[in-house]
Amino acid sequence: MTKKESLKSPKKLIIFIGSPRKQSNSAQLAREAGRGARAAGAQVELVNLAQLNIRPCQACDRCRNLGPGSCFQRDDMQKLYPLLLQPAPFILSHPVYWFSINSQTKLFIDRWYALGTDEYACFKNKKVGIILTYAEADVFSSGGVNALHAYQDMFNYLGAEIKGLVYASAPDTGSVKANRQALKEAFELGKSLVS
Ligand SMILES: Cc1cc2nc3c(=O)[nH]c(=O)nc-3n(C[C@H](O)[C@H](O)[C@H](O)COP(=O)(O)O)c2cc1C
Structure with missing residues (x-):
């Protein structure tokens, strides 16, 4: 990136958190990734998906006659489409539910159809x-x-690059705080995404 370009577009990392919990393990790792990105001089925007009103995709295909990110449903996706349309890298951080992507995160992903x-x-x-x-x-x-297989297929299809994966066993509320290795990996992931 040239000096002129870096002045025009400051580095940014967007982190989508999919856990509904207050003392969330995945949110703890997400914040650590945010710290890593900030240490590399980037701005960080954390978005808690579970606090937003995101309705399921209705598969109506009405978006197919409109521009990218135009869905007829008036919910909080109207705030999130502009974030996805930015060139900034992003992280999806969430718990595994029923051996796969948790529903709060999957609702968000389904709406990428628009x-x-x-x-x-x-x-x-x-x-x-x-x-x-x-x-x-x-x-x-x-x-x-x-979940990881789904992401590999999904981002391969979308032409995006999965730059890094962090995963950790955290059976109890907040227990990931004791997992130094995972915290370090999350920090490095945030840093590498903006470097
Ligand atoms: C509805 C539900 C389903 C879950 N399914 C699984 C699962 O399939 N495999 C697993 O290892 N843990 C499962 N868990 C445990 C969570 O993934 C685990 O506690 C995780 O660390 C929670 O992250 P969070 O604190 O960020 O929400 C499940 C928890 C809930 C509430």
Whole structure:
């Protein structure tokens, strides 16, 4: 990036948190990623999906006759489409529910359908990070691996690049705070996404 370009567009990282919990493990790792990005001189925007009104995609295809990010449903996705249309990298950080992506996050992802009117141009070459927490001992027994497979297929289809994955077993509320390795990995992920 040239000096002129960096003045025009400051570095930014957007982090979407999918947990509804107050002492959330995945939110703790998300904040750590935010710290890493800030340490690299970036602005960070944290979005808590569980606090927003995001309705399911109605598969009506009305968006197909409109511009990218135009959905007939008037809910909080109207605030989130502009974020996704920005060139900034983003992180999806959420717990594993029922061996896969949790519903708060999946509702959000389904609504990306309204970004497909220009072949999902906003995702092309975009850098993405994934953070998962789960209660079981590892990424296989927890089903975290199913979420990761879905993300591999999804971002391959969208033309985005998964720059890093952080996943950790955190069976109790807030227990990820004791996992120094995961906290460090999350910090480094945030940093690398804006570097
Ligand atoms: C509805 C529900 C489903 C869950 N399903 C799984 C699961 O399939 N595998 C797993 O290892 N943990 C599962 N968990 C445990 C959470 O993934 C785990 O506690 C995680 O660390 C919570 O993250 P959070 O504090 O960010 O919400 C489930 C929890 C809930 C509430």
